Amino acid sequence: MNLQEHYDQLYKTAKEAILDGKYSIDSLIKNESDSRFGITLLIRPSDEIKSEIQLLLYDLRKAEPEQYFYPDSDIHITVMSIISCSEEFALNQISPNDYIEIICKSLVEVDRIKIQFKGITASPSAIMIQGFPTDETLNNLRNKLRENFKNSGLQQSIDSRYTISAAHATVMRFQDKLQDPKKLIEISEKYRDYDFGEFEVKNLELVYNDWYQRKSNTRVLGDFGLR
Template sequence: MNLKEHYESLYKTSIKQIEADAYDIDTLIDSPSDNRFGITLLIRPSETIKNEIQKFLDILKAIDPNQYYYVNSDIHITVMSIISCYDGFELKSINISEYITLINESIQNVSNLKIEFKGITASTSCIMVQGFMNTEALNDARNNLRIKFKNSTLKQSIDKRYTIQTAHATVLRFKEKIIDKSKFLEIVEKYKNHEFGTFEVKSIELVYNDWYQKAKFVKKLSEFSIKN
């Protein structure tokens, strides 16, 4: 996949839909009855990069404070959604040690991984920072995970929603109608090619999480070191 072309196509399509008020508002973000949980493999960007992202979000907040803005503790890159969040999932229903063993086998060849955060893309439900990997190591690991889980008896829902091949980070979700759409999209366009920075991936985490990766719900299950 050509990531640059993929992000650009997604941006063009989604911005047109947002301009036409055909964007999706998430009504569950603040719902106390949201009980969707799952387990995810993820990467956390460096604090320097997350702080740079917050500068961008602060500008959008000044225009429209009513949207859902990710705080630093929640910003992440999804490596793989092992069990996609669903209502009522509980950790006690699986043997987590078996997952850790299989994952460790799948990602052991990932090394010297760097991710560049450059530019903005969008979907009809959110704004994302574009991530670019320096090698195909992460996608190779993803393919290993797909094969190993498929050949196992472990509960999983890999690729059920979509086949992940990117390294983006969702940083904003629409939870209400945009107050000043023209100004909002003007800022998004301004940051379309903004350099947020590059970081070296030092570890990949396996977590139990809610749909939004809110820190108050996330439980780290294991951490896998990446060779540099």
């Protein structure tokens, strides 16, 4: 299945769930004692892309003001979830420099990564921007990371939840009952093929983060510039 087909299937399933009232509410967003943390390698979209995303969020916020919307500072693409968020993990269990070393080794042959954000998709609990890498560089990097971490003996949980292959960015999560599911889908249809723009990735960040990548709970462990 190619990436567009993957996003289309996600959207079809989510649309049916939302309209049937079978969507999921994330009850942990408001839980201040949520202690699920992990380690993630991520990409942040350009300011120009974030400005375009705000147009979508403005419309969504008007229709569903009680939901959770990602601020600009938290919008990201996950390159690799190296240690999945859990209550059992704490930063003092690892040496971040060991992880930085593996990532540097994996980036040796990476020249540049370009990503186009076009259209939106959804899950039964969230709205996401569809990301399309313009070539195989991101996938090749992910495979290098898988190989190098697997051979390193370091603590990691790569692909334990699912094998990452997409390049989407989550921008809205359902934290309360939807006020008007039909209106939400109407807005989603409006942006289904909207071109948010293309950007070249300038750097990648290795972060210690909570489940929602909130800036206030995020600690940058490494910053990797791309040539």
